[in-house]
Amino acid sequence: MLNNKRRFSLMTTNSHSSxxxxxxxxxxxxxxxxxxxxxxxxxxxxxxxTSLRGRFVEGRFVYRQIFAIRSYEIGPDKxxxxxxxxxxxxxxxxxxxxxxxxxxxGFGATREMSLRKxxxxxxxxxxxxxxxxxxxxEIEIDTWVDAAGKNGMRRDWIIRDHYTKExxxxxxxxxxxxxxxxxxxxxxxxxxKKELVPFYLNRIAVASEEKDCExxxxxxxxxxSERIRSxxxxxxxxxxxxxxxxxxxxxxxxxxxxxIEVLEDFNMTSMTLEFRRECRQSNLLESITIPTTRxxxxxxxxxxxxxxxxxxxxxxxxxDRIDVVRARTEWxxxxxxx
Amino acid sequence: MLNNKRRFSLMTTNSHSSxxxxxxxxxxxxxxxxxxxxxxxxxxxxxxxTSLRGRFVEGRFVYRQIFAIRSYEIGPDKxxxxxxxxxxxxxxxxxxxxxxxxxxxGFGATREMSLRKxxxxxxxxxxxxxxxxxxxxEIEIDTWVDAAGKNGMRRDWIIRDHYTKExxxxxxxxxxxxxxxxxxxxxxxxxxKKELVPFYLNRIAVASEEKDCExxxxxxxxxxSERIRSxxxxxxxxxxxxxxxxxxxxxxxxxxxxxIEVLEDFNMTSMTLEFRRECRQSNLLESITIPTTRxxxxxxxxxxxxxxxxxxxxxxxxxDRIDVVRARTEWxxxxxxx
Numbered sequence: 030m031l032n033n034k035r036r037f038s039l040m041t042t043n044s045h046s047s048x049x050x051x052x053x054x055x056x057x058x059x060x061x062x063x064x065x066x067x068x069x070x071x072x073x074x075x076x077x078x079t080s081l082r083g084r085f086v087e088g089r090f091v092y093r094q095i096f097a098i099r100s101y102e103i104g105p106d107k108x109x110x111x112x113x114x115x116x117x118x119x120x121x122x123x124x125x126x127x128x129x130x131x132x133x134x135g136f137g138a139t140r141e142m143s144l145r146k147x148x149x150x151x152x153x154x155x156x157x158x159x160x161x162x163x164x165x166x167e168i169e170i171d172t173w174v175d176a177a178g179k180n181g182m183r184r185d186w187i188i189r190d191h192y193t194k195e196x197x198x199x200x201x202x203x204x205x206x207x208x209x210x211x212x213x214x215x216x217x218x219x220x221x222k223k224e225l226v227p228f229y230l231n232r233i234a235v236a237s238e239e240k241d242c243e244x245x246x247x248x249x250x251x252x253x254s255e256r257i258r259s260x261x262x263x264x265x266x267x268x269x270x271x272x273x274x275x276x277x278x279x280x281x282x283x284x285x286x287x288x289i290e291v292l293e294d295f296n297m298t299s300m301t302l303e304f305r306r307e308c309r310q311s312n313l314l315e316s317i318t319i320p321t322t323r324x325x326x327x328x329x330x331x332x333x334x335x336x337x338x339x340x341x342x343x344x345x346x347x348x349d350r351i352d353v354v355r356a357r358t359e360w361x362x363x364x365x366x367x
Numbered sequence: 368m369l370n371n372k373r374r375f376s377l378m379t380t381n382s383h384s385s386x387x388x389x390x391x392x393x394x395x396x397x398x399x400x401x402x403x404x405x406x407x408x409x410x411x412x413x414x415x416x417t418s419l420r421g422r423f424v425e426g427r428f429v430y431r432q433i434f435a436i437r438s439y440e441i442g443p444d445k446x447x448x449x450x451x452x453x454x455x456x457x458x459x460x461x462x463x464x465x466x467x468x469x470x471x472x473g474f475g476a477t478r479e480m481s482l483r484k485x486x487x488x489x490x491x492x493x494x495x496x497x498x499x500x501x502x503x504x505e506i507e508i509d510t511w512v513d514a515a516g517k518n519g520m521r522r523d524w525i526i527r528d529h530y531t532k533e534x535x536x537x538x539x540x541x542x543x544x545x546x547x548x549x550x551x552x553x554x555x556x557x558x559x560k561k562e563l564v565p566f567y568l569n570r571i572a573v574a575s576e577e578k579d580c581e582x583x584x585x586x587x588x589x590x591x592s593e594r595i596r597s598x599x600x601x602x603x604x605x606x607x608x609x610x611x612x613x614x615x616x617x618x619x620x621x622x623x624x625x626x627i628e629v630l631e632d633f634n635m636t637s638m639t640l641e642f643r644r645e646c647r648q649s650n651l652l653e654s655i656t657i658p659t660t661r662x663x664x665x666x667x668x669x670x671x672x673x674x675x676x677x678x679x680x681x682x683x684x685x686x687d688r689i690d691v692v693r694a695r696t697e698w699x700x701x702x703x704x705x
Contacts, residue, residue: 105604
């Protein structure tokens with residue numbers, strides 16, 4: 030064991046710049062002379078770090094970020110979870126804004142929005158998963174924005190396998206602007222529109238006929254008896270930097286009322302979330318799931334890849350039964366590898 | 368809006384290789400000629416992807432991985448959470464094994480271990496946080512292993528600010544080997560030792576006098592009245608690839624019985640976890656926290672940076688009160704920025 034003095038000097042040593050590194054390896058003193066480091070120069074190192082957050086492609090209209098699926102981003106079946114995908118989508122969206130040069134001081138807000146105390150609020154998001162990535166897989170996510178009606182913005186994403194370029198996930202979302210103090214929705218001010226328009230790209234990730242535009246109905250009490258879980262309490266760490274429940278956390282609560290056999294034997298191939306109300310730390314939630322279609326067996330001959338199972342979900346405040354999130358999910362039976 | 372045919376060809380286009388990319392941007396047709404892409408060549412791209420998982424430094428005795436703190440890895444105070452740090456530590460450890468060439472088919476097991484159906488089990492981990500990183504910060508994590516007694520392995524980590532090289536976190540852990548079928552502890556077979564020894568590095572991340580070797584006492588029923596939460600149920604997504612509760616999930620349950628004011632106003636500066644029993648999906652847990660020291664005000668003049676608060680924690684099976692995890696945490700009052 031090294032003596033204290035030497036150990037401390039070792040621990041604070043920067044292995045890139047130190048010229049006096051000495052350590053004990055398997056009982057034998059060694060120094061830098063014996064070391065063969067991976068050839069990664071300082072400049073390459075900095076380029077790598079810059080690339081970690083992604084970069085613009087296609088003339089700054091598309092923002093692309095590469096991810097390697099990490100060990101803790103997979104579920105029990107060793108593939109990336111829907112939560113992981115949603116986290117990745119959020120990350121690329123925020124890095125897109127930051128890298129665009131129009132970013133303000135908030136979570137994805139532009140400078141002109143920040144000046145007016147305006148924030149983005151997502152009202153709906155739809156994710157279609159063709160294939161879930163496995164631990165160690167590399168994926169690349171493209172994201173871009175476009176106008177959505179007069180006072181909204183659409184943000185789309187395409188996830189590809191980094192090597193084969195196979196499209197493995199498509200997603201689309203709608204955003205509106207809210208005043209962070211009054212919590213009322215706002216029109217997009219002209220100055221904000223001026224910031225956004227140069228980035229607008231008229232391209233869609235989810236084909237019109239695949240887009241889930243159907244109204245998500247409120248579940249009535251009669252229907253809600255089937256699968257319900259009450260007393261879901263947001264934890265301190267479930268809050269985001271705006272002191273609201275992080276959107277991704279809702280997925281976990283929704284999945285709490287999906288039968289365990291479905292989680293084990295089916296892949297969630299589609300999820301549509303409609304955000305209807307903000308949720309704060311003090312709120313207690315109730316999660317409800319009801320099956321809406323069951324067409325097992327029909328899908329093998331179907332071109333449209335009809336789901337084997339479909340569910341409607343609701344997260345509502347336990348006290349006054351006001352709904353916070355409505356959702357629809359589709360599931361396909363897992364192809365088991367022999 | 369593009370017609371269907373063109374839209375589909377766009378969506379399946381690989382922007383790296385396509386020579387015929389045409390899109391509509393703000394109503395005007397554009398093609399690749401107008402695009403100015405960030406200068407990242409195919410070769411640089413591959414080097415980047417390889418680097419995502421980290422690399423060996425210091426003559427293959429130390430493994431280093433760089434992380435940029437992502438938007439969803441921070442808590443309400445906009446700094447990385449303890450869960451995030453623990454995830455990063457796990458990730459570097461697994462990538463270390465995979466990159467070493469001795470990896471088997473399991474979660475960090477070596478080839479000779481896999482042949483014998485042996486898996487690693489962590490028995491204790493201690494993390495000392497000097498400073499929590501913020502969203503966007505870049506950190507680098509060094510990890511290495513050494514022998515721990517006759518039948519254990521020690522794994523240490525140092526987290527540095529990537530730019531200043533300031534040490535911001537130190538961690539140490541103890542691992543033993545278990546038969547994955549009998550679930551009994553095993554000696555380290557000679558063949559496994561032969562795989563490991565070439566990587567052993569006699570260097571410690573946590574100084575002996577800082578190491579928390581104190582026994583973590585079982586909390587008695589008298590003590591446990593203060594803060595207790597029952598009915599904690601592991602969710603399907605809390606399971607790891609071995610069908611056990613992921614170690615990191617325990618942190619969330621432990622924090623559920625820490626007062627919210629502490630979570631808000633204090634930083635957790637140290638955490639020691641002792642893993643005593645496996646936990647499966649069907650188990651219901653109980654989380655208990657009791658304060659063990661309270662020395663607010665003394666710390667300003669203290670060289671040893673004594674904690675302002677200290678807690679002892681226990682997670683136990685609700686049915687038979689057998690403890691699964693014992694823990695100790697230390698907390699310092701947050702320095703509020705003016």
